[in-house]
Amino acid sequence: MQLQQRGYRLTPQRMMVVDALHGGADHISAEEIHEQVRARYPYANISTVYRTLDLLKELGLVTEVALGDGRVRYHPAEKGHHHHLVCQKCGVVFDLPETAISDFGDVLSREYGFLADLRHLAIFGLCAECRN
């Protein structure tokens, strides 16, 4: 486990958070993680979930994205990166391959020297159906 290799304690709670990230649906929220963990260990606290997610973010093991519903959603880096097109009218969310944005990242690097974090973006707008 990555945590232990990097000098962090491997606690049951942390393992359960990681399990929830890998096992459940993609783009799980902190509260959903908490529910899953609590099903196994009722004393688990949501602050521990947040603290673990912060750690995993720091280590680059999860990315986060806000899809517009007011909560942050998490995705394990291990499953690969991608983006989202979110329709603001009907709410549908399409996935977008990571590569669809890499040209843009190149431009930012070349022309602005900026190393953009383009691992997990949400782009809002109107889907093909709703744009009419």
Add this chain to the structure above:
Amino acid sequence: MQLQQRGYRLTPQRMMVVDALHGGADHISAEEIHEQVRARYPYANISTVYRTLDLLKELGLVTEVALGDGRVRYHPAEKGHHHHLVCQKCGVVFDLPETAISDFGDVLSREYGFLADLRHLAIFGLCAECRN
């Protein structure tokens, strides 16, 4: 005034919110708008500010952006559109011309039929200085 033309009441509070958006610094927050309005009319309430901002958003008269400090910032459409590069290490924020992203919008439209709202984005990453 756009509001009146579209059938909304032109109240002093709404005018003061619009004034704050145009007069003050770009990317003003709801609370900063509230402060400016309250300086002129002490009974002004922040919920009115939020309600006015919602209305202006609906009408396309302001865009919003989150630069990572936990609050939403507003920008009058009248001043033109642009984007931001936000350094996650030193916090510096660079402006990016709207056109820097238009190619990407074309790709999304052509390949996915998606009409992306690319008026005011924040891209996070590392600036030229901090990426080393």
Add this chain to the structure above:
DNA sequence: TTAAATGCAAACGCTTTGCAATTGA
């Protein structure tokens, strides 16, 4: 053994909401 991690409870910060009173058209 002991610094790191957890659970708990409370706070936080921004934003939203219900409702009675006010007001623009």
Add this chain to the structure above:
DNA sequence: TCAATTGCAAAGCGTTTGCATTTAA
């Protein structure tokens, strides 16, 4: 006149924090 708008106060919501207790190593 009267529906739209406001002010007020309270709640809502996801997230963070301080601190005593527990625990991985």
